[in-house]
Amino acid sequence: MTEPVQYLISGDDAASITRSIERGVVRGELEPGEAIPSVRALARELGVSPSTVAAAYRDLRHRGVLVSHDRSRTVVAHRPPLAFRLAPEVPEGAVDLASGNPDPTLLPDLGPALASVGPVHRLYGDEPTVAALLDLARADLTADGVPTDHLAVVGGALDGIERVLEVHCRLGDRIAVEDPGYIGSLDLLRTLGLEPVPVAIDDEGPDPAALDAALQRGVEAVLVVPRAQNPTGAAITADRAATLRTLLAEHPDVLVIEDDHASWVSGAPYHRVVDDRARWTVVRSVAKSLGPDLRVALLAGDDETVTRVVGRQRLGTGWVSHLLQHLAATVWHLAATDGTLERATATYTARREALLTALAEHDLVAHGASGMNVWVPVVEEVPVVQGMAARGWAVQAGEPFRLDAPPAVRLTVASLPIDRAEAAAGDLAEVLGHRLGTRRG
Ligand SMILES: Cc1ncc(COP(=O)(O)O)c(C=O)c1O
Numbered sequence: 001m002t003e004p005v006q007y008l009i010s011g012d013d014a015a016s017i018t019r020s021i022e023r024g025v026v027r028g029e030l031e032p033g034e035a036i037p038s039v040r041a042l043a044r045e046l047g048v049s050p051s052t053v054a055a056a057y058r059d060l061r062h063r064g065v066l067v068s069h070d071r072s073r074t075v076v077a078h079r080p081p082l083a084f085r086l087a088p089e090v091p092e093g094a095v096d097l098a099s100g101n102p103d104p105t106l107l108p109d110l111g112p113a114l115a116s117v118g119p120v121h122r123l124y125g126d127e128p129t130v131a132a133l134l135d136l137a138r139a140d141l142t143a144d145g146v147p148t149d150h151l152a153v154v155g156g157a158l159d160g161i162e163r164v165l166e167v168h169c170r171l172g173d174r175i176a177v178e179d180p181g182y183i184g185s186l187d188l189l190r191t192l193g194l195e196p197v198p199v200a201i202d203d204e205g206p207d208p209a210a211l212d213a214a215l216q217r218g219v220e221a222v223l224v225v226p227r228a229q230n231p232t233g234a235a236i237t238a239d240r241a242a243t244l245r246t247l248l249a250e251h252p253d254v255l256v257i258e259d260d261h262a263s264w265v266s267g268a269p270y271h272r273v274v275d276d277r278a279r280w281t282v283v284r285s286v287a288k289s290l291g292p293d294l295r296v297a298l299l300a301g302d303d304e305t306v307t308r309v310v311g312r313q314r315l316g317t318g319w320v321s322h323l324l325q326h327l328a329a330t331v332w333h334l335a336a337t338d339g340t341l342e343r344a345t346a347t348y349t350a351r352r353e354a355l356l357t358a359l360a361e362h363d364l365v366a367h368g369a370s371g372m373n374v375w376v377p378v379v380e381e382v383p384v385v386q387g388m389a390a391r392g393w394a395v396q397a398g399e400p401f402r403l404d405a406p407p408a409v410r411l412t413v414a415s416l417p418i419d420r421a422e423a424a425a426g427d428l429a430e431v432l433g434h435r436l437g438t439r440r441g
Contacts, residue, residue, distance in 0.1 A: 064190030205236035228262035228371025235268035358425030387431030
């Protein structure tokens, strides 16, 4: 038997040790869960002081590359943010209930909108936002009670969230997030070196007691998804929103970020958690409603937040292409007036409800108050994903969405025909029954 080759960490100061470990993780030579040497052992090996190694480890812990389960043992994080996360596998011929995409047949036709976008060059220094898009955004947000005195256009919900976090947060800051929550946001926090603080949720949104506990512990920001919560489908109700606003009012300095990523096709009304507070933002993306490739997002917020986001954006991408903004505005206007958005919303709702009804008939507990996802608690995820794959369904394991939340699988119903819902539920019931059977046997 050959011995596994040990990755050799190198470096003579904290920065080079950090880079060496990152290199090992990126190349897969240091694997998730693998223990790295103790501070003293590595310091001895490299001939540097223990405080140098400790500084490198601390930095990597803050950035989510390493985790310490106790004082003596540090391991590569189970989901280090450096490696590119693999998309869920969809076996050949399987129905894709895993990838989380909108149904392409329910997205608006781009043809007429493309034809109407004027072939005009924009130059450096031009106004960064397109008036037609801002007008639509203003009307849309105002109808939901969101102040629009300060607005920006960013490259999608996640882009907006990243920019807001970047201008307000520092390495190691704690951010309250829903648990389970969107993989992209969790990975983003880790990549930025921010520490996610899990807040349990139910079908009506973040659990007030859990949010209160996170706020008492001390967090710099709270990130919530008001509807179409990914992965559970939770939608914040009017009552819950009022309770959360009251709680948050006791912490006036905390930044509140609302990620309204599915907005118009979420199938649930919007109830705002942000109030008249010092630091807040609502990001509303067109990705789910108009198509991921038209991804722009409208970002409303307080003066300082929006000004700093726009200032930082200028130093990077500069602005979101005017061609894209024009296209998004035109498609949005057409889709809102010709019934496309309404049809898509009704179809997603009908598909979600068909699956929930079918699962209930099999006595399976499932969540999906809004959006495109149904979240089904299970005892073990991997056998369920494999069992469903063997029956022709690709479903997503809940693990990457979870912090402290119990296991579950996510089924995206966006493209699930209503007349296949019963088959999907029946197969899931069978897979779960099999697991119970094997455990008893
Ligand atoms: C909760 C949540 N936020 C944000 C996004 C990404 O939005 P965007 O594509 O606009 O960045 C997703 C994508 O599925 C999501 O589920």
